[in-house]
Amino acid sequence: MKKTIFFFVAIMVFISVLMGGFPCKPTTFSNENILFASSNTIKGLSAKEWFERGVKLFELGKYREAIDAFTKSIQLDPKKQEAYFNRGILYFDLKMYGKTVADLDNAIELDPKDAVAYYYRGNAFGFMRKYQQAIRDFTKVIELNPEFVDEAFYSRANAYVKLRKYNLALKDYDKAIILNPKEKAYYTLRGNTYSLLEKYDRAIKDYNRAIQLNPEFSMAFYYRGLTYENLGNNKKAIEDFKKAAALGNKKAKEYLEGKKPEQKTEKTIEGLSAKEWNKKGIKFDDSGKYRKAIEAYSKAIELNSQKPFYYYNRALAYGKLNKYKEAISDYTKAIQIDPKYARAYFGRGKAYSQLNNPVQAIKDFEKAAELGHEEAKEYLEGKKAKKQK
Numbered sequence: 001m002k003k004t005i006f007f008f009v010a011i012m013v014f015i016s017v018l019m020g021g022f023p024c025k026p027t028t029f030s031n032e033n034i035l036f037a038s039s040n041t042i043k044g045l046s047a048k049e050w051f052e053r054g055v056k057l058f059e060l061g062k063y064r065e066a067i068d069a070f071t072k073s074i075q076l077d078p079k080k081q082e083a084y085f086n087r088g089i090l091y092f093d094l095k096m097y098g099k100t101v102a103d104l105d106n107a108i109e110l111d112p113k114d115a116v117a118y119y120y121r122g123n124a125f126g127f128m129r130k131y132q133q134a135i136r137d138f139t140k141v142i143e144l145n146p147e148f149v150d151e152a153f154y155s156r157a158n159a160y161v162k163l164r165k166y167n168l169a170l171k172d173y174d175k176a177i178i179l180n181p182k183e184k185a186y187y188t189l190r191g192n193t194y195s196l197l198e199k200y201d202r203a204i205k206d207y208n209r210a211i212q213l214n215p216e217f218s219m220a221f222y223y224r225g226l227t228y229e230n231l232g233n234n235k236k237a238i239e240d241f242k243k244a245a246a247l248g249n250k251k252a253k254e255y256l257e258g259k260k261p262e263q264k265t266e267k268t269i270e271g272l273s274a275k276e277w278n279k280k281g282i283k284f285d286d287s288g289k290y291r292k293a294i295e296a297y298s299k300a301i302e303l304n305s306q307k308p309f310y311y312y313n314r315a316l317a318y319g320k321l322n323k324y325k326e327a328i329s330d331y332t333k334a335i336q337i338d339p340k341y342a343r344a345y346f347g348r349g350k351a352y353s354q355l356n357n358p359v360q361a362i363k364d365f366e367k368a369a370e371l372g373h374e375e376a377k378e379y380l381e382g383k384k385a386k387k388q389k
Contacts, residue, residue: 047073054067054087063094074087081107084104085103088103101128121137126155129342132375139156150175154186156172161189170190184211198230203224219249221240274304278300284296294318301314324355
């Protein structure tokens, strides 16, 4: 049975971007009366008929009823790959990402060459902040090379950005654009990455191209406005914010109304906000200037002590200077703020390893793995394999 058509909005990384749907072929129905059968007849439906009923319910927008139908199809035929896939996509649409992953695991096990299943699972991992696993799935999509491979490069780039691997992200955005040079979102996200690297001229060039492709794409105007602001060109920045607001961009409207937190209410040190000090720290860190990075992160923390990733970033810098006790202290603070911060557990575990505290290190690796950290899982599996030899 062929898959039905699913269109969705995939939001990754640091902004929301409209993504296109996949051209999966629609299911044909063998019985148009299945949906309206009596309760007695429904109990007697086969796995195929329950599947067709689920597709019909989906088309009517009755997602939870469709999920029930696909579940019955699976109960009758546990190897019905399409039922796992379609139920997984419905869970995705309902933002139930854990269940999405579980169903797509089964779909992929039954059909290891289902590129669409890998793609959706990658996006689900992205929403769950499991970026390494997302990258692995998008890489698999690229290997399978389906028609929508440009979207896999794009989504993998978004995950790289989240991990601050900006150069890898730029390479993937470049490939996505080569494959589909008319997709405005690709230019916009590449522009944002250039902006993070403070390559503002390149960022503006990308926003210009996105606007050229769609003159009513408000997000490109908004982010170009932010870039002009970073360059000190307030006149052009305001022009872009006004254009974005006129096109319905909420962030631009709030900015023009004076509701932008950093502009009016956020505390600063030496004229920079916590976010800006953190950004400055990242730049120092990427340049190998770890002491200056620590100073910048410390200012970010002074301005906002409730952001776990400020402590996490400073811990990374401490680790690069072999100051593992200080790193552990910062990782611990990050975990106290966000007890599900998998990367902080993993980082603390590595710091404990450097201090020859394997017991505490393993505890942190196990916690990180439990929270879905891919490197922690691989580390523990490697330790287990060595013990078995």
